[in-house]
Every structure is written in C-alpha cells, then in structure tokens.
Amino acid sequence: MTTNGECRTNGTRRPKPLLSRSCSENYEINDVDVPGTPKTPRTSTTPGHEKCTFHHDLELDHNPPTREAMLPEMSRSYRLLLESLGENPDRPGLLKTPERAAKAMLFFTKGYDQSLEEVLNDAIFDEDHDEMVVVKDIEMFSMCEHHLVPFYGKVSIGYLPCGKILGLSKLARIVEIYSRRLQVQERLTKQIAVAVTKAVQPAGVAVVVEGVHMCMVMRGVQKINSKTVTSTMLGVFRDDPKTREEFLNLVHSK
C-alpha cells in the first residue's frame, strides 16, 4: 500500500478501495448492504428466538439459548409430519426418526448459531500484501428456503488485501456460517462478500457461487443438469474490469 492509501499490484496503482475503512475516506457501509435488508432489525416470535433478529438480516448475533432446547418441539413437528404422510410413527423403523430428523435439520441450519466474530477468532493479520488472494471450489451445502430441500455446490472467493489478510480457513468458515441456513443463492453470495469486507476491509471482494438446486432436480421442473451461477463483485472487482477478469481467470483455471 502506498502512503496515500492506494494499493498497488504488479507495479500499477489500483484504484483507491471503495470498501476499506483504513484505505478510503469514502467508505460507506451502504456500499456493502444487501438490498432488501431491513434497516431496523425485527425480532422473531418463534419460541427460543425472541431475542433474535430475523435470519435474513445481516445480524450476526443470532444465538438461541441452546439449539438442543429446540429438539423436543421439532421432534413433535416431524412426528406430525409423518402422521400427515399416512405413516405410523410408532412402527419400529420410524420410532427414532422424528428426533433424528430434528437433529439433522439443526445441523443443516447451524449457521444461525455462529457469529462472524467468533468464527474469525482474531485470525486477521497485518500484512503488506496487495496481490489478489483467491480460495476457490469451497464445498457448500445449503437449504432452499422455498422448498426446504438442499442445494449444494462450490464457492470461490477472492479479495484484494489492503493491509490485512484473513486466515485462509476463515474464508471457508464464512461460507459455512451463511450456507448452513435457509437460503437463496443470491443472498448467500452477497452475505459471504459482505462478511469478508467486514473482516479485513479489503480493496474489493469477489464471490462466485455455483449451485445445484434439488428443488429443480428432484421435483418441479426436474432439470437434473442445470446449475445456477451467482456472483457478487464489490470495490475494485466491480469497478475495474481487469481485476475482475484476473479473478475469473483464476477461478476458471484448472
């Protein structure tokens, strides 16, 4: 980084970062807000979640008292579901199914219990490195909020550091926080980018997600080979086509 706050790569000056508190006086938190996110956090009325803001908000403090405390009610719900299917929940094969299913759903949504701060664990390091960092093909499993069936795929994240770098595993952990929830792929993509921005205030962040949605495979339109690709480009990745191209080339290289 230069003394006036500009970041360099390969001897060329990169534009001043739009997203960095430390590197730009033009920092605007609105630059990284997810469109549609309510400005005033709303609270949930779901038992155990009264103090939690709605999941789709970018609040990172969603901590129900204990997830295990939710198991009995969830198990009862799954039992009712089995009955609705015309099944006998008391037959030997299904006796433990409601509880197993409840535990599985808690696992699929464990991201609600994680906060960015906790996951980062202070693994943010001062480093005079202003070349692109890319971690690609991070496996992702999530749950479609429309049908409660899985979608899965891979996530590639790039950022251009501006004085701070992030522990590499933390990029994958950020993917876990936001994918292990009820999601749509577009929001997941943006939330990952915003989290990286919050963590290290880089000159820019790029996220590409490629997902297979079981709601389009196993049911509905039944297109088994379709893939959905979403991207979020922030800062220099949005403003500078060359930086964006460099990232996309790295992501698509074998």
Ligand SMILES: Nc1nc2c(ncn2[C@@H]2O[C@H](COP(=O)(O)OP(=O)(O)OP(=O)(O)O)[C@@H](O)[C@H]2O)c(=O)[nH]1
């Ligand atoms: N944009 C977006 N749409 C999604 C995602 N996951 C599921 N969907 C879509 O959500 C839509 C819900 O549409 P509806 O018509 O209300 O529900 P549906 O009758 O089950 O729709 P079909 O899937 O077309 O049978 C569908 O088009 C799904 O493909 C996602 O991550 N992003």
